[in-house]
Amino acid sequence: MKIKVGDIILGLFIILAVVIMIIPMSTGMLDLLITLNIALALIILFNALFAQEALSMSTFPTILLFITIYRLALNFSSTRAILSSGEAGDVIATFGSFVGGGDIVVGIVMFIILVIVQFMVITKGAERVAEVSARFTLDAMPGKQMAIDADLNSGLIDEMQARERRQKIQDEASFYGSMDGASKFVKGDAIAGLLITVINIAGGLIIGVTRLNLPIEEAMTTYTILTIGDGLVSQIPALLISLSTGILVTKVSKEVDLSDQLSSQLFSLPKVLFLTGGVLVFLGLFTPLPTLIVSGTGVLVIVAAWKIQNTLQIQAVEHEISTEDIEAEEIRRPENVVSLLHVDPIELEFGYGIIPLADANQGGDLLDRVVMIRRQIAIELGAVVPIIRLRDNIQLNPNQYIVKVKGVKVAEGEILFDHYMAMNPGFVEEEMDGIETVEPAFNLPAIWITETQRERAETLGYTVVDPPSIIATHLTEVIKKHLDELTTRQDVQTLINNVKESHPTLVDELVPKLLSVGEVQKVLMNLLNEGITIRDLVTIFESLADNAVTSRDTDILTEYARQSLKRAISSSFLNENDSNSVITLDPSLEQMIMDSVKQTEQGTYLALDPEITAKVYESVEQEINKLISIGRSPILLTSPIVRIYFRRLTEEQFPDLIILSYNELDSQAEIQSVGMVSVS
Structure with missing residues (x-):
């Protein structure tokens, strides 16, 4: 496996932190490493500031761990330098004397304020936001997954886009979960910095007085300034990292930069600036506040509001003109019809009255049922069903729906909203009041009943289904019927x-x-x-x-x-626990069919005499009616060599007739012939 340069640099960076702790550093090297620490903190801050979304810095938790270890190692090394020699380099000395202005008390107060701001405000807030973000991201995962499945099923996205969205959801969950834990590094770092500062002051005072024989006041001054400087060069980068953490976990928009987002949200309403400027002018003129400063600021805000208002008006006009130009250009372009050439394999169009059944926000579950149709057919028939596109069509009746296959309507139906369809399975003698109708999937007689009649209908033995189930069942049967061409x-x-x-x-x-x-x-x-x-x-x-x-x-x-596949075929069409009633073909008719088969270069076809064909249809219809009258499915058995040709002969006239050959029957199946198709 080839080792990359980046891997070597990363490994050396981690080793460097350990080396800094073990080996004493010269003041020059310490200055260089401290400057590098500040530079890294600034790089992280600006990356977090300008990242368009949190996942743009998905490695931030790891970065946070590495930079924290590095900074603590510097604290360790600088503490050793301060306590051992009373010197820790120009960077620490400059920070200690410059920030405090030469006054120890001022320096201590400034350092304490800095620690309080970092620990109590930024770090604590970032930690809380990271914790809540992790919790809500994990809680929202199931809903987001369902939304992706719904978009995929309705055709709004393809399989690749769905896979990318699912991966992004997993990445977000992992990121915010890691940030929840990584924010504890920031909190612990702030506490450690405060404790190290207290230890440095106390330890320096003891060493200066006992070992270097310095007066208490001089020892206090020397070691306090160095300790404050050391604390500042450590806490300022820590503050920048804490700020980076807060910025990253509070990012919301994924489309625009933070600067654009802030400017658009704070300065997009001129009337807000006019009111703000007016209040400042009033306070400057009628209160003891400095008139020039307060009122002057108010005037500047009003001028800025006036310019922003003019700019927005110009942009609105330009946008309107640009939109009209784009629309006109789109109409003139010959390519604008290309998108219209796409034909969806399966479409379910419905009137506006059925929209609540498909809208999850209104409690509709039709979309979920459509998702299950693809799973059901994949399990039953092993075929891949294309994406089923759902769309409303105002040209349909409110409660009407149609099913299209490759852009052509192949089925339609109509439901009654807030009603249920009740079907008599054949053994219920008591009739119910309702609106007579026909079940669309199997063309069975049925009635529409109300919610109050549902319980009674089920008690009597009626099969009661709700409108979404009716549509889903009808759609399933249509798909099964046309699955070969799909x-x-x-x-x-x-x-x-x-x-x-x-x-x-x-x-x-x-x-x-x-x-x-x-x-x-x-x-x-x-x-x-x-x-x-x-x-x-x-x-x-x-x-x-x-x-x-x-x-x-x-x-x-x-x-x-x-x-x-005879075992699967027998299982699908024959009853394993009972005798199966079937019809057969007259052997003389089978021979007649085989004699009529013609061979060509393009394949075989059946050239049967039209009169014979008419007699075959008549005989088949009579035998099918016999089976239906005794409640059996129409199944016809033939010899293997005849099956395919007889299927071609009858598939248009009798599409529901199941034609099997003797070689397709399982040896355990019980068969009873109740009729024979003949032309004699």
Whole structure:
């Protein structure tokens, strides 16, 4: 692993703090290190001041720890120099004599004030803000995560943006949690600086009197000035670091600089400045306050307010002109229609009366239900559902909604707000009063009932659902019905990549050596078109890899894949605990169908006589009605070689007919034939 220069410098900086504590430093070296400490504090302060958001200095807690250790090491070294030789360099001596003005009492008072300001005001405030920020950031994490999921589901952001936002939320939580702990370094540093100063004064007095035989007054003067200087060169950088901490944890805006934010918030309203200037002029003229200073300041504030007002008026006019120019230019640009070419895979549009159901602020949970639809279909069918875009449409009736697939309306429905839909499962004899309607997902007869009737309906045995559930169920069924055409090559590539993580050999053998992504897509689309789950992609890919060597016909490969999924198919369409009633095909009809199959370069097709086709439809309809009359799902069994062609023949006329081959049945399934499709 290559060692970077920055790593070496960082390591040397930490070692330097230890070396400073162990090895006595010359006064010149001590001056240099103290100056470096002040420079680092200023660099940190200005970085915190001009950072646009707190995460711009995400390493601040670590920086705080390093700079605190370095400053305490300097305190240790300077204390040793003061007590051992009575000298600690020009920087400390200058600070001690200059700030105190040659007066010990003044110097002590100034130092105490500085410590109080740092410890009681800035440090304590920054510590509290960091603590509260950490608490509220952690408490807000679940809500922010849900907001990201909602934006992702509604199409406002894509997967990459959602991942970036989630990472930012985690970074914020880690940062404010670290700042809550790191602020204790600042507090401890202030206390340590005060204690070191007291120890230095007492220790210097004892050494000066007992060892150097200095008069008490001279010893007090010498060591107090040096101690005050040492405390100042330590506490001033500490004060700057405390100020940096406070600035960083109190940042709110992430879009503008702090200077722009302060100026816009303090000086953006001229009337505030006019009032302030007027008050100052009044105080200067009618009170004993210095008239020239107070009233003069008031006049300057009024002049500034007048100039700001003129500037704002000019900016408003320029902004209006600029906006009109931009709009006109946008209209003239030929590229402005490009954004209109995008077609959303799935859209749910609704009238304004349904908006409360989709608005979380009004207690609506439709958005959460839509999020669960994608999870539910992924679990049931193993397919990736595109982002479902929700939008209101004022052109619809207030309680109407429509579902669009690739920009074309494929389903619609209408609900009654504050009502419930009650459906008779078939065994409830007592009728209820309500508004007759039809359940939109399965076209079942139903009635709209009020909230007061809900409990009674449930007691009688009615199936009662609320409006969000009606919309979500309808949307789910529409998506399932059109899931094959919503499955793109990119989605298939995502599924292939997912399988490749655990089965790289299988994928490398199949794609692209035997089949292209498009051919795999066709097989998966065929399966989804008939409601077959593709969640077990490993089994499907194994089947394709075994049979693609002899045939690349995607229809034939689909049949092989179905046979490998016979356990899943039987579980989906057949009852494991009861006998299953089905209908079959007349063997003579099967032979007739096979004789009508024509082979071409583009594939195979069925060329059946129209009269025969009409008889087939009539017979199929009669047999389906038999199954429906006894409460069974319409299932038809054929031989494997005929299944695909009979499916093509009947899929438009009987879309709900489930057509299975004998090779797709689990050995444990109990089958009972109750009819036969025939043309004789």
